[in-house]
Amino acid sequence: MTQRPKLLSGGNPQIPKGYGEEPVRAFIAATPGWKREIIERLDALISGAVPEVRKAVKWNSPLYGASDEGWFLSLHCFNRYVKVAFFRGTSLRPQPPVSSKTAETRYLHLHEGEAIDEARLVDWVCQASQLPGERM
Numbered sequence: 001m002t003q004r005p006k007l008l009s010g011g012n013p014q015i016p017k018g019y020g021e022e023p024v025r026a027f028i029a030a031t032p033g034w035k036r037e038i039i040e041r042l043d044a045l046i047s048g049a050v051p052e053v054r055k056a057v058k059w060n061s062p063l064y065g066a067s068d069e070g071w072f073l074s075l076h077c078f079n080r081y082v083k084v085a086f087f088r089g090t091s092l093r094p095q096p097p098v099s100s101k102t103a104e105t106r107y108l109h110l111h112e113g114e115a116i117d118e119a120r121l122v123d124w125v126c127q128a129s130q131l132p133g134e135r136m
Helices: 021-030 033-049 118-129
Strands: 054-058 061-065 073-077 081-086 106-111
Touching: 021 033, 021 054, 021 061, 033 061, 033 073, 033 081, 033 118, 081 118
Parallel strands: none
Antiparallel strands: 054 061, 061 073, 073 081, 081 106
């Protein structure tokens, strides 16, 4: 019997660091309830918007990058929402709605039952994928 990954505080799955599709699939599979549906949809939208997207899981969060130059976006689960972090979010137009302690980062928080503005999200993903990535 395969043991399910531990959930950290806030309900984020604890997934070993890894690169490629497999660790991101493991993250999605371990994400509980309504958050899994959101993460699955976000992953599909990101993959559709940036067909050659690079994926990894680091610090228990999926990361997405457009080249070897770094990462443009991450996902993370909290008790009441899923956080989409755009590392160069202040360069996006319009900017994602939630500010960060990090100067250039902006967030989008998605709550249970809330519709995703898919056109806006895909536009932000496309913009973000063209900017210099964050090295992590």
